[in-house]
Amino acid sequence: MSDHTLAARLDLAISIAEEAGRMITKAREEQGFAHHLKKDNELVTDVDIAVDELIRQRLEEHFPGEARLSEELAPESALQVDAPRLWVVDPIDGTVNFAQGLRHVAVSIGWMENGVAKVGVVHAPFLAETFSAAEGLGAFCNGQPIKPSNADSLAHTLVGTGFPYRKEARKVLLKRLEAVLDHCQDIRRNGAAALDICDIACGRLDAYYETVSPWDFVGGWVIAREAGARVGHLYEVPQAIPVDLYPEHLLIAAPGVYAAMEELLLAADQK
Numbered sequence: 001m002s003d004h005t006l007a008a009r010l011d012l013a014i015s016i017a018e019e020a021g022r023m024i025t026k027a028r029e030e031q032g033f034a035h036h037l038k039k040d041n042e043l044v045t046d047v048d049i050a051v052d053e054l055i056r057q058r059l060e061e062h063f064p065g066e067a068r069l070s071e072e073l074a075p076e077s078a079l080q081v082d083a084p085r086l087w088v089v090d091p092i093d094g095t096v097n098f099a100q101g102l103r104h105v106a107v108s109i110g111w112m113e114n115g116v117a118k119v120g121v122v123h124a125p126f127l128a129e130t131f132s133a134a135e136g137l138g139a140f141c142n143g144q145p146i147k148p149s150n151a152d153s154l155a156h157t158l159v160g161t162g163f164p165y166r167k168e169a170r171k172v173l174l175k176r177l178e179a180v181l182d183h184c185q186d187i188r189r190n191g192a193a194a195l196d197i198c199d200i201a202c203g204r205l206d207a208y209y210e211t212v213s214p215w216d217f218v219g220g221w222v223i224a225r226e227a228g229a230r231v232g233h234l235y236e237v238p239q240a241i242p243v244d245l246y247p248e249h250l251l252i253a254a255p256g257v258y259a260a261m262e263e264l265l266l267a268a269d270q271k
């Protein structure tokens with residue numbers, strides 16, 4: 001066992017995420033950062049990399065030697081799925097929003113032990129919100145307990161989702177989109193998966209589905225689960241990969257609409 005309790009890990013992760021958030025707001029005020037394109041025309045800025053480096057340093061100071069999977073500095077560590085302790089970091093979730101001056105931007109930090117996600121922090125610097133949770137300790141936004149909505153029918157389900165950067169990968173999602181627009185209340189594409197998931201946790205959205213990368217969802221997944229939302233996958237998770245790290249075909253919803261959303265999306269995929 002490590003020396004840190006879950007509560008101590010959570011407190012440190014919150015302070016690291018909030019320090020990273022201050023770096024992000026300062027960078028926006030100064031507007032001096034450069035934009036680049038990585039694979040698949042995906043945007044990355046100097047700030048994404050600098051924030052990833054700050055978080056890397058802080059985690060190494062507090063948790064020396066623990067494995068890290070992070071979008072800009074260590075994306076390949078996804079292969080380290082069997083590390084006994086693993087930090088999963090998205091330094092800026094919502095990079096396009098960040099670059100455009102929009103406010104749905106977050107730092108996401110998750111921590112897993114033996115394949116189980118146990119700590120999650122999602123801090124949104126421009127919204128002044130910090131979502132946090134640890135296994136068995138509840139879920140909070142700015143220190144206040146949160147819970148998902150009581151939605152119990154598709155007609156009252158406001159759905160969040162996102163689309164991959166690769167245009168060809170978007171086409172297959174149109175059938176799901178059509179089904180959601182036909183049967184649910186409406187849809188939102190806010191541009192930061194970690195915040196979409198926290199919006200399920202606190203009842204602002206009722207369901208979220210998407211295929212993402214591990215760093216987009218692990219922090220929010222812990223928060224949503226601890227808040228009482230139902231978290232799962234539309235299709236079976238390959239045996240070699242921990243369920244809590246597998247980022248494909250996620251479905252996260254208020255408990256009263258999870259089953260109906262699952263049925264709706266799976267039927268759409270069959271069309």
Ligand code: IPD
Nearest residue numbers: 092093094095162163191192193
């Ligand atoms: C993206 C956002 C977006 C989601 C994309 C992600 P990034 O993360 O979470 O909402 O639809 O799939 O890649 O690139 O801004 O860190």
Ligand code: CA
Nearest residue numbers: 090093094216
């Ligand atoms: Ca992301």
Ligand code: CA
Nearest residue numbers: 071090092093
């Ligand atoms: Ca990112």
